[in-house]
Amino acid sequence: MAFTMRAVKVPPNSASLEEARHRVFDFFRQACRAIPSIMEIYNLDDVVTPSQLRSTIAKEIRKNQGVTNPKVIDMLLFKGMEELGNITEHAKQRHHVIGQYVVGQKGLVQDMEKDQGSSDFLKKFYTSNYS
């Protein structure tokens, strides 16, 4: 029921790039304030520190640094909020969180560069048979 209720609340589109940028910072603050409870829920004290998690979140946001379309930013923010909600509501298991945000940078997560120019065929060609 919580998931259904949350799905209804979609924020209105940003009127300008500045507003979208503002919302990105709000989302980052919200995610950072959730880090202590996330570490408590998933018992992550042994494998990561809050500052490392904060840096990982910042890195994820910085991946989309070049996006300038407010509509795209809104869509990405919606996906980010969904992911944060899934984590805080315990819809993931501990190894999912560890695999994606703790050790993911060391080979578990395929980090596709967001290349705007390549065609889908070339992207899949470079990626080969991964996943």
Add this chain to the structure above:
Amino acid sequence: MAAPITAATSPLSPASRVQVMCSMLNPTSASFSRQTASFPSIRLRPVPSRFQALSCSAKQDTIDKVCEIVKNQLAVDEGTAVSGETKFVDLGADSLDTVEIVMGLEEAFQITVDESSAQVIQTVEDAAVLIDKLVAEKDA
């Protein structure tokens, strides 16, 4: 010196307190156990009067601590001089880095910086002044 501040600020749950100790001291597992063992003795001390004395002269301490956190966050060379007048932008921080620094300071000092205040923070001095004000408000 950090531990009395932690004990005095708020009655955190054990898990949160452990997290705070972990993030502030960054110990290994072995020293982590030792810190946990020594925590009750810290709590039994007459913290309020000592904390008041500490907060009266916290200005330079706050700036030094802020400089340390900024250095860690931005991975600045140890030789780089970070003083109260240093701008985050001069150290190579973008807007997201600045927000990240503010969140790190929130965690280290156990305060909550509201959005409008966070936007005006551009130098170490700004951050230290705001932190001193917020810590004083919380103790009042």
